[in-house]
Amino acid sequence: xxxxxxxxxxGLAVGGIYALIALGYTMxxxxxxLINFAHGDIFTLGAYLGFTTLISFxxxxxxxxxxxxxxxxxxxMGLSALAGHIMERAAYRPLRKxxxxxxxxxxxxxxxxxQNAIMLIWGAKSLAYPADLLPQVLISIGxxxxxxxxxxxFISSIVVMVGLNIFINRTRTGMAIRASxxxxxxxxxxxxxxxxxxAIVFMIGPALGGLAGVMVGISxxxxxxSMGQLYGLKAFTAAIIGGIxxxxxxxxxxxxxxxxxxxxxxxxxxxxxxAITFFVLILILVVRPTGILPERVAEKL
Amino acid sequence: xxxxAVFGFLMGLILAPSAFAADNDVKIGVMAxxxxxxxxxxxxxxxxxxxxxxxxxxxxxAGGHKIIIEVxxxxxxxxxxxxxxxxxxxxGVVAVIGTYGSxxxxxxxxxxxEDGVLQIATGSTSIRLTEKxxxxxxxxxxxxxxxxRVMAKHVQTMGFKNVALVHDxxxxxxxxxxxxxxxxxxxxxKVVYYxxxxxxxxxxxxxxxxxxxxxxxxxxxxxxxxEAAMLLRQKREMAWxxxxxxxxxxxxxxxxxxxxxEAAAGYxxxxxxxxxxxxxxxxxxxxxxxxxxxxxxxxxxxxxMAGDAFKVLVEAIKNVKExxxxxxxxxxxxxxxxxxxxxxxxxxxxxxxxxxxxxxxxYEVDKNGKFVLAP
Numbered sequence: 001x002x003x004x005x006x007x008x009x010x011g012l013a014v015g016g017i018y019a020l021i022a023l024g025y026t027m028x029x030x031x032x033x034l035i036n037f038a039h040g041d042i043f044t045l046g047a048y049l050g051f052t053t054l055i056s057f058x059x060x061x062x063x064x065x066x067x068x069x070x071x072x073x074x075x076x077m078g079l080s081a082l083a084g085h086i087m088e089r090a091a092y093r094p095l096r097k098x099x100x101x102x103x104x105x106x107x108x109x110x111x112x113x114x115q116n117a118i119m120l121i122w123g124a125k126s127l128a129y130p131a132d133l134l135p136q137v138l139i140s141i142g143x144x145x146x147x148x149x150x151x152x153x154f155i156s157s158i159v160v161m162v163g164l165n166i167f168i169n170r171t172r173t174g175m176a177i178r179a180s181x182x183x184x185x186x187x188x189x190x191x192x193x194x195x196x197x198x199a200i201v202f203m204i205g206p207a208l209g210g211l212a213g214v215m216v217g218i219s220x221x222x223x224x225x226s227m228g229q230l231y232g233l234k235a236f237t238a239a240i241i242g243g244i245x246x247x248x249x250x251x252x253x254x255x256x257x258x259x260x261x262x263x264x265x266x267x268x269x270x271x272x273x274x275a276i277t278f279f280v281l282i283l284i285l286v287v288r289p290t291g292i293l294p295e296r297v298a299e300k301l
Numbered sequence: 302x303x304x305x306a307v308f309g310f311l312m313g314l315i316l317a318p319s320a321f322a323a324d325n326d327v328k329i330g331v332m333a334x335x336x337x338x339x340x341x342x343x344x345x346x347x348x349x350x351x352x353x354x355x356x357x358x359x360x361x362x363a364g365g366h367k368i369i370i371e372v373x374x375x376x377x378x379x380x381x382x383x384x385x386x387x388x389x390x391x392x393g394v395v396a397v398i399g400t401y402g403s404x405x406x407x408x409x410x411x412x413x414x415e416d417g418v419l420q421i422a423t424g425s426t427s428i429r430l431t432e433k434x435x436x437x438x439x440x441x442x443x444x445x446x447x448x449x450r451v452m453a454k455h456v457q458t459m460g461f462k463n464v465a466l467v468h469d470x471x472x473x474x475x476x477x478x479x480x481x482x483x484x485x486x487x488x489x490x491k492v493v494y495y496x497x498x499x500x501x502x503x504x505x506x507x508x509x510x511x512x513x514x515x516x517x518x519x520x521x522x523x524x525x526x527x528e529a530a531m532l533l534r535q536k537r538e539m540a541w542x543x544x545x546x547x548x549x550x551x552x553x554x555x556x557x558x559x560x561x562x563e564a565a566a567g568y569x570x571x572x573x574x575x576x577x578x579x580x581x582x583x584x585x586x587x588x589x590x591x592x593x594x595x596x597x598x599x600x601x602x603x604x605x606m607a608g609d610a611f612k613v614l615v616e617a618i619k620n621v622k623e624x625x626x627x628x629x630x631x632x633x634x635x636x637x638x639x640x641x642x643x644x645x646x647x648x649x650x651x652x653x654x655x656x657x658x659x660x661x662x663x664y665e666v667d668k669n670g671k672f673v674l675a676p
Contacts, residue, residue: 126555131561131563224527270508
C-alpha cells in the first residue's frame with residue numbers, strides 16, 4: 001500500500017506538469033485547429049528564463065527564496081506570454097488565410113528556431129537550478145511521508161488549472177474564447193474580435209507552459225535546451241487522451257498520463273514506461289477516438 | 302609561371318622532410334582530430350607528443366635515432382581520417398599514434414595494416430578494433446569490457462551482497478550493464494533489479510521507489526552523468542542513503558552542479574585517472590612542464606594516452622635492432638615490454654594488442670563536490 005501511495009503521488013506531480021503544458025496545446029487547437037508544435041520549446045524557454053531571473057540575476061539571494069520564486073514565476077509567465085505573442089504575430093498570423101498544413105509546417109519551423117536559439121544563448125550544456133532552493137523535506141500526509149516539492153508541484157498546477165477554468169467560464173473574455181472555438185464566423189458576426197481572442201489564447205498557453213518549465217527546473221534541477229521535445233510529446237499525448245480542444249480534458253489527460261506512467265514503470269518495467277504510455281494512447285483512441293471528454297467539445301472549448 | 306613557382310614551393314614542402322631526413326631518423330605519425338568537434342582532444346594529443354619528442358631528441362634520441370613527428374589531422378571524421386592516413390603512409394612513417402574515437406580509428410586500420418605501418422590507438426575503446434587480428438595494431442586505452450570487470454571487482458571488495466542495476470538503453474550503457482550482470486552472477490552476488498530508465502526524463506523517483514522496496518545494498522548505474530545526477534538528487538529527496546556506483550560516462554563535474562553537493566557526496570564512479578590525478582613523480586614533473594609550455598593541463602586522460610603511446614614506441618625503438626614496424630610489434634607483443642612505466646600506470650600488451658592491466662580507478666565525490674581517488 002505504501003508503495004502504491006508513493007507511486008500515485010509521483011504520478012500526480014508529473015501529471016500536473018503534463019496537464020499544464022497540455023492546456024497550451026488544447027487551447028490553441030480549440031480556437032485555431034492548429035497543433036502548435038513549438039509549444040514544447042516555449043516550455044523550455046520558460047525554464048531558462050526562470051533560471052536567468054532566479055539564479056543569474058541573483059533574485060534568490062536578494063529577497064529570500066519565497067518571494068524570489070513568486071516574482072520569478074510572474075516574470076516568466078509574462079515573458080513566455082510575450083514570446084507566445086511574438087510567435088503568433090510572426091509565424092501564424094501571416095498564414096491565417098492559407099491551409100492548416102502551412103501553419104503546422106510553420107510551427108515546426110518555430111520549434112527548430114526556438115530550440116537552437118536557446119542553445120546559442122544559454123549554451124549546449126545542461127544548466128542546473130541549485131538543489132537547495134526549496135528545503136528537501138518530507139511531509140506527512142495521512143501517515144505517508146511525501147517530499148514537499150512533489151506536493152507543491154501538484155497543488156500549484158491544480159490551483160492554476162482551477163483559475164483558468166474560472167477565467168474561461170466566468171469572464172467576458174472567456175466567453176469570447178468559447179464562442180470563437182465554436183464558430184469563428186458566427187463569433188465575428190456577434191462582434192467578437194477573433195484576432196484578439198487568438199492573441200489572448202497564444203499568451204495564456206505559453207504563460208502556462210513557461211510556468212511548467214520553471215516548476216520542472218525547481219523540482220528536478222536540471223534543464224537542457226532539448227528538454228521540450230519529450231515533455232511536449234507527452235503533453236500533446238495528454239491533450240489527445242483528454243480530447244484535444246477540451247480544457248478539462250487536457251487536465252484529466254495530463255494527470256491520467258502521469259499516473260499511468262508511474263504505475264507502468266513501477267509494476268511493469270521502467271524501460272517500457274514510454275511504450276506503456278503510448279499503448280494507453282492507442283487503446284483510448286481505439287475505444288474513444290475523440291478522447292475521454294469528447295462530448296460538448298465545442299461548448300467547453 | 303607564378304603557379305609553377307607556387308607548385309614547386311609546395312612540392313618542396315612535401316618532399317623536404319623526407320629529402321633531408323638522415324637515414325638514421327625515425328618518423329612517427331600523430332593522427333589526431335586537430336580540427337572539428339574534438340579539436341581540444343586532438344590538439345592536446347599533438348602537444349603532448351611533440352613535447353615528449355623534444356625531450357627524447359635533446360637526450361640524444363631513441364637508441365641513437367632522432368625522432369621526427371609528422372602530424373595528420375583526421376578532423377574527428379572517418380573520411381578525413383582515411384585521407385590523413387594515406388598522407389602519413391606516403392610520408393614514410395614507421396608508426397602512427399592515434400586516434401580519438403573508435404569509428405575514426407576503424408576507418409584507418411586497414412590502410413596502415415596494408416602498408417605495414419604500426420598503429421597505437423589512444424582513445425578508441427570499442428571492443429571490435431582488436432578482435433580483427435591485425436598484427437600491427439595496439440592501443441594504450443582500455444576496452445569497454447574492462448570497465449565492467451573493474452566495476453564488478455569494486456562491488457565485490459566493498460562487500461555488497463545484492464545490487465540494483467540500472468542502465469539507459471544506449472548501446473554503451475546497456476553493453477556495460479550486461480557485462481556487469483554476467484560478472485555478478487559468476488560472483489554469486491544477487492542482481493535484485495535490472496531495468497532501464499529513459500535518458501532525458503526528469504523524474505526517476507518511480508524507478509527509485511521501486512528499487513527501494515527491493516532493499517539493495519548498492520545501486521549500479523552504467524549510463525551518463527545527467528541521469529546519474531538526477532538519480533542522486535531524487536534519492537536524497539526521498540531521504541534514502543543507499544550508495545550509487547557509476548561508470549566513466551559520469552566523470553563530469555556538471556554532475557555535482559545538477560545533483561547538488563549534499564546529494565553527490567559519497568557517489569562512486571569508475572574512470573581512468575584524469576590528468577590532474579596522475580600523482581607519481583614522473584607524471585607530475587611532465588604535467589608541470591606541459592602546463593608551463595601550453596598554459597593548461599590536458600583536458601582529459603585520452604590525450605595522455607597518446608603520450609603513453611609515444612613513450613612505448615621510444616622504448617621499443619631503443620630495444621630493437623632495426624626500427625621497423627614488424628620489429629617493434631614483435632617487441633610489444635611478445636612480452637618483452639612488461640609493466641613499462643607510463644603516465645597512466647604500468648603498460649603491457651597482450652597478443653591482440655590490447656593493454657593488459659587495470660587502467661580504471663575508483664573515484665568518490667567528497668563533501669565539497671570534488672572528485673577524489675577512493676582509497
